[in-house]
Each structure stands twice: as structure tokens, then as C-alpha cells.
Amino acid sequence: MLSLLAPRAEALILFLFGSSILGFSGLLPHVKKYGLLWYLLYPYRAVKDHISAYRFLIDAPGIIQEGYDAAEGGYFVINDPDINYHVVADKKLMREIDHAPKDVLSLQAAAKAMLQPMYSMHRFDWPDVRGFDGTPLIRTVRSLLRNDLGFILPKTRVTNSAIIDDLFSKPGKQPHVTTVVRACISHINALAFFGEEFASNKEFMTAVEDFAFKTILISEAVRLLPGVIGRAVGRLMEAQFSAQHVIFNALLPVAQQRIDEQKLARSGHTVPEHRDVLQWVMEQSSRLRPWTADVTTPWTAERVVHELMALLFGAVHSMGMATTFAIRDICMHPEYVEPLRKEIEGPAYQAWEATGDGLPFLDSFLKESARINPLDNLSTRRKALRPFTLSNGVHVEVGDWLATPLMPMLRDAKHWADPLEFHGFRHVDPKTLASLENPDAFIHAQAASMHQPG
Numbered sequence: 001m002l003s004l005l006a007p008r009a010e011a012l013i014l015f016l017f018g019s020s021i022l023g024f025s026g027l028l029p030h031v032k033k034y035g036l037l038w039y040l041l042y043p044y045r046a047v048k049d050h051i052s053a054y055r056f057l058i059d060a061p062g063i064i065q066e067g068y069d070a071a072e073g074g075y076f077v078i079n080d081p082d083i084n085y086h087v088v089a090d091k092k093l094m095r096e097i098d099h100a101p102k103d104v105l106s107l108q109a110a111a112k113a114m115l116q117p118m119y120s121m122h123r124f125d126w127p128d129v130r131g132f133d134g135t136p137l138i139r140t141v142r143s144l145l146r147n148d149l150g151f152i153l154p155k156t157r158v159t160n161s162a163i164i165d166d167l168f169s170k171p172g173k174q175p176h177v178t179t180v181v182r183a184c185i186s187h188i189n190a191l192a193f194f195g196e197e198f199a200s201n202k203e204f205m206t207a208v209e210d211f212a213f214k215t216i217l218i219s220e221a222v223r224l225l226p227g228v229i230g231r232a233v234g235r236l237m238e239a240q241f242s243a244q245h246v247i248f249n250a251l252l253p254v255a256q257q258r259i260d261e262q263k264l265a266r267s268g269h270t271v272p273e274h275r276d277v278l279q280w281v282m283e284q285s286s287r288l289r290p291w292t293a294d295v296t297t298p299w300t301a302e303r304v305v306h307e308l309m310a311l312l313f314g315a316v317h318s319m320g321m322a323t324t325f326a327i328r329d330i331c332m333h334p335e336y337v338e339p340l341r342k343e344i345e346g347p348a349y350q351a352w353e354a355t356g357d358g359l360p361f362l363d364s365f366l367k368e369s370a371r372i373n374p375l376d377n378l379s380t381r382r383k384a385l386r387p388f389t390l391s392n393g394v395h396v397e398v399g400d401w402l403a404t405p406l407m408p409m410l411r412d413a414k415h416w417a418d419p420l421e422f423h424g425f426r427h428v429d430p431k432t433l434a435s436l437e438n439p440d441a442f443i444h445a446q447a448a449s450m451h452q453p454g
């Protein structure tokens, strides 16, 4: 028995010795740089980093706040199980991140890792670099959709009112706020994105209401489970949750029809007029020129639909959460009901509905709700596609991420008076605030507004 074990024991010792030599040779440059103690403490540090990375899953806000406090508003690093975040809170550095070339620091690549569109958005393999084949989405959202608010908003008021009446007229328990918000926000977006026919299609709307939640569920599972298991579970969930496929399959023929109509219109035929995000994105993608994009081929129907799904997710998810928080805040601070109702029932509402501008009290209330309840702990996430160095010397390697500590900044007493208190009119300018019937009731908010950062 011993004679059988002995060669194995020798082999084991040899193996361990050989691997330590190999391991040591790999770490040798670091030992030279940081010293032998660095090497001896390496296993301890590796385990500690691992535990801290998994702690991030449970207590991300706490870890980010700790990092922010320790760095006194400067730079710090945090790890989640698969990402190294280099977090900067300095305004100048934030601007550097935002203005970095898109093929160096990429929001798209970061969003792709977070949302896993290969599993959650009908196998959309979106490009890491934005802009090489145009920015139809950005142009559409920033100008065309913005300019058309006067056309969309009156319709959304009428349909939201009908949706709410319908939900509350059903017998039994009253619907939960998230059900009401999800129905209204999905409808608003479907109307603006795809027009009235889609917005009144029951099967399509059920899928739209389900889509954002299932996107989060699938992407979190794929990200959190280890490599091959995560991908297998992702495929299973993709097959199981049909919302993404219902939306894609319903939109694809319509996108193709719009592309065909555009070709017909160019050859002089009369075609129907469409006024929605689908149409604008398709038109913008067919107007690419060599000075606006490296690749100027118009987007296929499939690409248009995929991009719209990504946009739809962003719009429904963020607006839904922000609206739910705002409703919760008005319930918790009923003193705002009267002045807000007065503003909405007054002439300012018509002006807002025609342009999307105005309603300073409601605007401030929503801003304050978003400040107190940020939708994420970090913001301005960018994945490095190439090495990048900030002006303060912080260097990130390919695959590292940069981000800004959104939540701690929004709760920093250096920037906000009473940062943890809700002051719904904090963001209203003093002159407008004075126009209230009882401005003294909100005077504290006026003081708070003077301390906010520019």
C-alpha cells in the first residue's frame, strides 16, 4: 500500500513545488515592485477582495458610501464579482469621463454587460462603440421626440386617465401602485414609440408591461451565475419569458414596411405619414453620411427593432421607477398636494402640454424625489475599450470600468442643505417660490435651494 502511495506523494510534492515556482515567477515582477511582504499577504488579499466583491451584491450602497467617505469626495476603487470600478466624484474628472472618445470609454459596452441583450432582447448583439454607424437614437430622443411632445402629451393624459379609471373600477382589492404606474408608463411609451395601433393591441401591451422586469431578471441571472452556467440559464430564461419575442416579432414586419414605404416615397409614390419614434429612427438611420458615421448603410428592419427595444427598456424602466417613487413621496409629504394640484389645474398646465416646458413646482418635486431616491448607486458607467488615463493620473486598463458615485453625491452635506430631508420645492427659484399663496410653509426649502450645487 505504502509503495503505491509513495510515488504519488512524491509526485504531489513535485507538483506543488513546481506550481509554486510557476506562480512565483508570474508574480515576480510584482514582488520586485512591492516587496516580499506583498507576496506573502497575497492569498489574504485575494480572499479579502473576493469576499468584498460578493459583499457588493448585498450592500452596494454601504460599500460605495464607505469608499466615498474615505476618499473625501476624491477617487476610490470598488469591486463587484466581475467588475473593477474606478469611481470619481470630482466634477472635472467626471467631465473627462463623459467627453472621452466613445471608442475608448463606452457607455454602450457597460450597458451591454449590465443588460445582457443577447439573452434579454431577442439576441441583440449591440456594438460596443456608439456612433460608428450613426446616432439615430440620440437625435430622435433629443430633438424629434422632444419637439413632438405637444402632439403626444394631450393623448397620454386622456389614455392614462382611462387606464386608471379602468384599473380602479374592478371589483376586489385596489391595484398596487406599481401595477398602475407600469400600465400607464408602458402605454405612454408604446404610443410615442410605435403609434396608437400598437398601444391599443392587448397582447403587445402585455408584453411591453412585462419586458422591462424580465430584462432585469434575465440580465441579473446571467451576470451573477458563473460563466457557462449563467449563459445556460440565460438561454433557458430567454425561451421561457416571451415578452421580448412578442415585441420583436410584432414590430419587425412594421419596421420593414416603413423601410419599403420610404423607398416608394423616394421614387415619387404617395405613402402614409407616420409620426412616432420607430419612423424617426428608421429615417435618421437612412440619412447617414460619411461625415456623420464611418458606416453609412441604413439600418435593417431587425436593427431598428433591436435598438427600439433597448430604448423602450430604458424609457419604461427609468420612468416607471421614478414615477413610483414620486407617488410614494407625495403620499409621505401631503403638504405638497395642494400647491401641486393648483399648478396643474392652472394655465401653466396647457403651456406644458403644448411644449413639455414649465410647471416649475412639479418639476422641482420630481427632481427632489429623484435626488432622494436615485435609481442607481453609481452613474456615468463607462467600460474601457482601450487604456485610459485621467488628468489626475488614474489609469484604467481595458475591461476596467469608470463610474461616478451618484447616491453619496446626492446625499452629501457639502452640496445640499439637510441632504437627507425631502424638500419638494428645493429646486424652485426664490422668486417663483414667493409666488405661492403660503411661501412661508416652504421657506425651509428656499434655504435648502440656496445650497445646491450649480
Ligand code: HEM
Residues within 6 Å of the ligand: 107, 130, 137, 138, 141, 311, 314, 315, 316, 318, 319, 322, 375, 379, 380, 381
Ligand atoms: C426618469 C427617467 C430617466 C432616467 C432617470 C434616465 C437615466 C439615464 C441615465 C443615468 C443614463 C446614462 C447616462 C450616462 O451614463 O451618461 C441614460 C441614458 C440614456 N437614456 Fe435615459 N433616463 C430616463 C428616461 C429616458 C427616456 C424616457 C428615454 C427615451 C425616450 C431615455 C433615453 C436614453 C438614451 C438614448 C440614453 C443613452 C444616451 C447616450 O448614449 O449618450 N431615457 N438615461
